[in-house]
Amino acid sequence: MKNYFINVWNAFYTALVGLKVTFLHLFIKSVTVKYPLERDKVPANSRMKLEVDWADCIGCKACERACPVQCIHIDTSKALPEDNLAATKNGTARKLLVSNFTIDLSECLYCALCVYPCPEDCINMTPNYEFGKYDRKLLIEQFAPFSDDDRAKRQAFEEELKKKKLAEKAVKTKEKE
Amino acid sequence: MSEAQRIITPRGHQDGIILAKLDEVLSLARSHSQWYLQFGLACCAIEMMATAASRYDLDRFGAMPRATPRQADLIFVSGTVTLKMAEKIKVLWEQMPAPKYAIAMGSCAISGGPYSRHGYSVLKGVDLIIPVDVYVPGCPPRPEALLEGLVLLAEKVKKEKLLSQKFSKKRGGAEK
Amino acid sequence: MNPKKLYELLKKRFGEAVISVDVENSIPPKYVIQPDKVHEISEFLKNTGDLEYDQLMCLTGQDLGNELSVVLNLFSTKHYSSITLEAKVAREHPELDSVSDLYATANWHEREAYDMLGVVFKGHPNMKRILLPDDWEGYPLRKDYKPADAWHGMPISKELSHKHN
Amino acid sequence: MQGIISLFESGLGLPELWAFVIGVVVFSLLIFLFIALFVIVAVWLERKVSAVIQDRWGPMRAGLTIQGELQTIADTVKLLMKEDIIPKPVDKLLFILAPFIVFTATFMVFAGIPLGPNAYSGTFDLGLFYLIAISSLGVIGIVMAGWASNNKWSLYGAMRSVAQIVSYEIPIALILIAVVMYSGSFSVKEIIATQDTGYGIFGWFLFRNPFMFVAAILFLIAGTAENNRTPFDLPESESELIAGFHTEYTGMRFAFFFLAEYANMFVVGVLLAILFLGGYAPIWHVAALADIPVLGWFFGSSGFWIILKAMLVVIIQMWFRWTFPRLRVDQLMYTAWKVLIPFTMAIIVLNGIWMKLFNLI
Numbered sequence: 001m002k003n004y005f006i007n008v009w010n011a012f013y014t015a016l017v018g019l020k021v022t023f024l025h026l027f028i029k030s031v032t033v034k035y036p037l038e039r040d041k042v043p044a045n046s047r048m049k050l051e052v053d054w055a056d057c058i059g060c061k062a063c064e065r066a067c068p069v070q071c072i073h074i075d076t077s078k079a080l081p082e083d084n085l086a087a088t089k090n091g092t093a094r095k096l097l098v099s100n101f102t103i104d105l106s107e108c109l110y111c112a113l114c115v116y117p118c119p120e121d122c123i124n125m126t127p128n129y130e131f132g133k134y135d136r137k138l139l140i141e142q143f144a145p146f147s148d149d150d151r152a153k154r155q156a157f158e159e160e161l162k163k164k165k166l167a168e169k170a171v172k173t174k175e176k177e
Numbered sequence: 178m179s180e181a182q183r184i185i186t187p188r189g190h191q192d193g194i195i196l197a198k199l200d201e202v203l204s205l206a207r208s209h210s211q212w213y214l215q216f217g218l219a220c221c222a223i224e225m226m227a228t229a230a231s232r233y234d235l236d237r238f239g240a241m242p243r244a245t246p247r248q249a250d251l252i253f254v255s256g257t258v259t260l261k262m263a264e265k266i267k268v269l270w271e272q273m274p275a276p277k278y279a280i281a282m283g284s285c286a287i288s289g290g291p292y293s294r295h296g297y298s299v300l301k302g303v304d305l306i307i308p309v310d311v312y313v314p315g316c317p318p319r320p321e322a323l324l325e326g327l328v329l330l331a332e333k334v335k336k337e338k339l340l341s342q343k344f345s346k347k348r349g350g351a352e353k
Numbered sequence: 354m355n356p357k358k359l360y361e362l363l364k365k366r367f368g369e370a371v372i373s374v375d376v377e378n379s380i381p382p383k384y385v386i387q388p389d390k391v392h393e394i395s396e397f398l399k400n401t402g403d404l405e406y407d408q409l410m411c412l413t414g415q416d417l418g419n420e421l422s423v424v425l426n427l428f429s430t431k432h433y434s435s436i437t438l439e440a441k442v443a444r445e446h447p448e449l450d451s452v453s454d455l456y457a458t459a460n461w462h463e464r465e466a467y468d469m470l471g472v473v474f475k476g477h478p479n480m481k482r483i484l485l486p487d488d489w490e491g492y493p494l495r496k497d498y499k500p501a502d503a504w505h506g507m508p509i510s511k512e513l514s515h516k517h518n
Numbered sequence: 519m520q521g522i523i524s525l526f527e528s529g530l531g532l533p534e535l536w537a538f539v540i541g542v543v544v545f546s547l548l549i550f551l552f553i554a555l556f557v558i559v560a561v562w563l564e565r566k567v568s569a570v571i572q573d574r575w576g577p578m579r580a581g582l583t584i585q586g587e588l589q590t591i592a593d594t595v596k597l598l599m600k601e602d603i604i605p606k607p608v609d610k611l612l613f614i615l616a617p618f619i620v621f622t623a624t625f626m627v628f629a630g631i632p633l634g635p636n637a638y639s640g641t642f643d644l645g646l647f648y649l650i651a652i653s654s655l656g657v658i659g660i661v662m663a664g665w666a667s668n669n670k671w672s673l674y675g676a677m678r679s680v681a682q683i684v685s686y687e688i689p690i691a692l693i694l695i696a697v698v699m700y701s702g703s704f705s706v707k708e709i710i711a712t713q714d715t716g717y718g719i720f721g722w723f724l725f726r727n728p729f730m731f732v733a734a735i736l737f738l739i740a741g742t743a744e745n746n747r748t749p750f751d752l753p754e755s756e757s758e759l760i761a762g763f764h765t766e767y768t769g770m771r772f773a774f775f776f777l778a779e780y781a782n783m784f785v786v787g788v789l790l791a792i793l794f795l796g797g798y799a800p801i802w803h804v805a806a807l808a809d810i811p812v813l814g815w816f817f818g819s820s821g822f823w824i825i826l827k828a829m830l831v832v833i834i835q836m837w838f839r840w841t842f843p844r845l846r847v848d849q850l851m852y853t854a855w856k857v858l859i860p861f862t863m864a865i866i867v868l869n870g871i872w873m874k875l876f877n878l879i
Contacts, residue, residue: 008857015842022571022841032234032575035324048315069291106287106302110316132313132326134333136287136304139314206595209580209588234574236565239589244756247603247768250596260504261486274601274768293511297493297500298485300507301514339599 047110047125050103052143056088056122059096063114063123071107072114075100075151077158088120098144099154105131106139200338207250208334209239211278211327214249216266218256221283221317225255228320238327246272251330254309255282255317257292258300270307276339280326281309284316291316354404354434356382367394381426381435388440391425392450392476395438398427399455405431409456414466416496421447421470442472451477469494549628557780558590564780564836565589571840600769605668608766612666617767617774620659624781626652631788632706633821634798645706646694646792650687653785654744656778657683660753663775664763675762678847679746679753685854686743686750692862693737696730696869697723697793710797718802724794727872729865734794736858736865741790742835743854745782749842752850783835787828798824 033040042048059076076096079085085094112125133139146154213235217225229235229242243249246269254266270279281303284290289301303309310333313326354362360374363384370390375383386394398406406427413424425438442449451474453459463474464483471492474480481487491498500509508514562577566585569576577586604613630648642648657680664676700723701709715721723730743750754762764775791797800823845853 004856011857018841019837022837025571025573028573030569030575031231031573032237033232033321034237034575034578035233035321036328039321042319048319070294104288105314106284106312107290107293108284108314108316109291129315129319129322130325132311132322132329134311134329136302136309136312139287139312203595203599206580206592207599209592210596212593231572231574234569234576236569237575237578237586239577239580239586239592243761245761245765247766248761248764248772250600260507260509263507264505272603274603276599276601289511289514297498297509301509301511305507305514 042127042129044127045125046127047112048129049105049126049131050108050110050114050141051124051126051128052101052103053122053124054098054101054143054145055086056090056120057098057101057143058088058092058094058120059098060119062117062119066113066117068111068113069107069109071104073100073102073104074098075155077154078161080154080157088122090120092120097154099146099151101143102140103143104140106136196341196344197338200340201335203340204335204337207276207337208331211239211251211330211334212241212243212249213251213253214243214246214269214273216252216254216269218254218258218262219283219285221255221286224317224320225253225282225323228323233320233324235324235327238324238331240327246270247274249273250276251278251280252307253280253282253323254286254303254307257285257290258303259298260300261298263300263303263306266303267306276337278310278330278334279303279307280311280313280323280330282313282315282323282326283318284314287312287314354432356436359404359436360384363394363397366397370394379437381437383437383439385439385441388423388442388449391423391438391440392452392455395425395427395452395455398436403432405429406436407431409452409458409462410435412452412459412462412466414470414472414494416470416494417441418496420444421472421495423449423466423472425452447472449474451475453477468492471495546625549625553625553628553777553781553784556784557777558594560780560783560832561590561593561776562587563833564839567833567836568840571837594773597769597773602770603766603768605766607668609666609668612662613766614771616659616663616666617764617771617778618659619662620656620778621774621781623652623655623659624778624785626655627785628781630706631785631792631824632710632798633824635707642705644704646698646704646709649706649785649789650690650694653782653789654683654687656782659778660763663767667763667766669766671759671761672763672765675753675755675759675765679763681847682743682746682750682752682850682854685851686740686858689736689740689854689858689862690744692859692866693733693740694793696733696862696866699866699869699873700726700730706792706797709792710799713796714799719796721799722794722796727869729868729872730794733862733865734790736861737790737793738786738831738834739853740858741786742838743850745779745786747779747783747835748839749845750850751844752847755844757844783832784828786835787831788824790831791824791827795827796823797827 057074059074061074061076064070064072064074075098077099079095079097085097087093110125114123115125131139144151215222215225215229217223227233235242240251246252250273252266252270252273258266270277281287285292285299286303287309289296289299292299293301300306311326311330313322315322318326356374356376359382360371363371367386367390370387371394372385372387375385395406398404406429408428408430410426410428411424412426415422415424420441421444422439422441425440426435427438428435440449447470449472451459451463453463453474454476460478461483463472463477464480466472467474467480468482468484469492482489485493486504489504490501493500502513503509566576568574577589578584580586580592581588604610627649630642630645630652660679661676664672664674664679667673697709698704701712703709703712713721713723719725724734725731746753752762753759754764756762759765764772767775798821
């Protein structure tokens, strides 16, 4: 009997304690970050969206090989006569033209394994996290500033070069024989 | 929101100014009241919970968690969608009443993510089984990124014209 | 107990069932045993006075190429020592005695080994898949496993999934 | 209501029957409008209270200011526009009927609630009895919803709801006896008149004796359990039963359950106000105000006081909801049968002794 009353009193008393706790929270300032109006500061070295400085890319494909999920695709071709390739910011001469540089951000792990092997420091993780899209195809980011026609032209030029080389080789081997 | 404008081209409607205005008001109201069904599957679910908690507060956008799909407007698919679970997502999606929306959160839900090449038991993108409205990339995305996805969805809902569509269909399918 | 001593003890008791012991290349020492004696040896190791390997830390299936194997990591909480048992089974009919009646941990781990490699544990109370769906075909962790094109109408490979892209 | 009917009869010259019909319809519409308005405010308030307790902001984007005051209206519009799903295996008639029965039961309670000395729909000699009887009618709708949904979770929710409401009706009825011992009448008007002694809050039954104070607390607990709110929300506990008895309801049908739940909160508030807080009797009488046309009406017979008191109880219920975790089923039954009922019985006895001692009988 005594236990029963102690039990009831404990239930009542602890309920009051709980009510006091929540009541005191009426006077605590809200901790919410009102997102579209204000946002948290993200550390500068946080790993979010991948960015490529295409003008510095020499097409070595080190990042493509390093990627554990194979979400980076690079196509290179010989430069056309009208492209004059400037040197990178490290002073390396660009011998190949990167005609196609895509990163499928929907597959990217944000592991930054592609960042370290890059000899020209042109692929980087940025603290930008706002890139939601309405279509998945838009998440495949193209960093090479060419139109599809341009790219087709370069591919055609590349294939022509290859054919020429093959033909030359064939001629050479015939001559040797 | 240039992205939004590019994707959702405004539908042509000749239903008069009243219906159009009413539509705008109704869509505005709907865009502010997206009750969500949470479908947390993996690590992204933790970020989703963090988004609903005090620091980021999904409630600010009028989003209330609902336990039953019958009362939800929106499903957050967050995490690795295995084939075994994909069937359940489909069932839940079909139980939701129209108009309904889906947000795919995280790389795995969007395209299989790290499992996209060699994952034998993972569905390569939840959009293979349900229509996804907004893709929120990240591995996992920050809570703010999910909130951005919700804002993008609200922008999309605002541009919808359900009434005009309904009436034009009744009149003989002017929509086509 | 000294691994060499234990090996001799086991050899004396089980004879041909204990094949070899590897001390140099394996920490803890690995005893390769016959698959049909797994249950008896585990029982002996668990219940013998100065051994008392009372905890099963892990039970794993392996694909060694031309045969499968099951590895048991045993631990004695009293004597603070651990050993590894390995039983090699044939690829065609991989069958083994279940140790789930000795160690409750083995229940799920044996189901996982069955799920991933198709090793059947005789005497297990509920021998069915634990992770994959019940009607899944094939055992994914076998090295010759080729995933099917689709499961219940849902494509599996990325190429088939995104043909439209 | 008599006033409205006579207004139609004499003012517009309508025949008696028509005046009655139109008067009833107008009055019901007024009540419906009041419920809808109250629910819109209460839902918004609930979300804000929860937000403040959890150090959040709550709804802030729907509306003109940063407080999101149009949130409930947006929700209502959305619920109206949702697809109406009636699953194939349900019992269609019961499924459609259930939300309306739940709402009608709550709606009928409002007929017995007086807003002021002259503002009530009908006079009941057994007004209190009517309020209690009708307010527990809603459980029939809940059982119908749970049974008709053809869903095991719904059925579990409905069964829990019945057990809960049947159990918690008893302490409520016993507390009524304690109150009626003082007032000597079941009439709501009489009860309020007994409390309106001219001494302000000291006339309230709440402060008549220490046992009545305990009785008020017990009534608040039992009332919270009556309308299925946390910590007694077992019929719709979302972590166990998905959404309990309204799992299968969509759009507008669900909105009716929602409406009924919040209206029920108001009913509990009003009941507590009538029984213990002096009903529509003002906290203090200012004689000078009575003659001023608008203010006199506002503080005299507009229902300001009773709504204020009921709102206070509603806010306390919200405070409960965002403080306490849910009880287990056995704890729920323990609370009703082993704590509330013995305590209320003891209160009746002690009340009688107190009244005998102070010669109040």
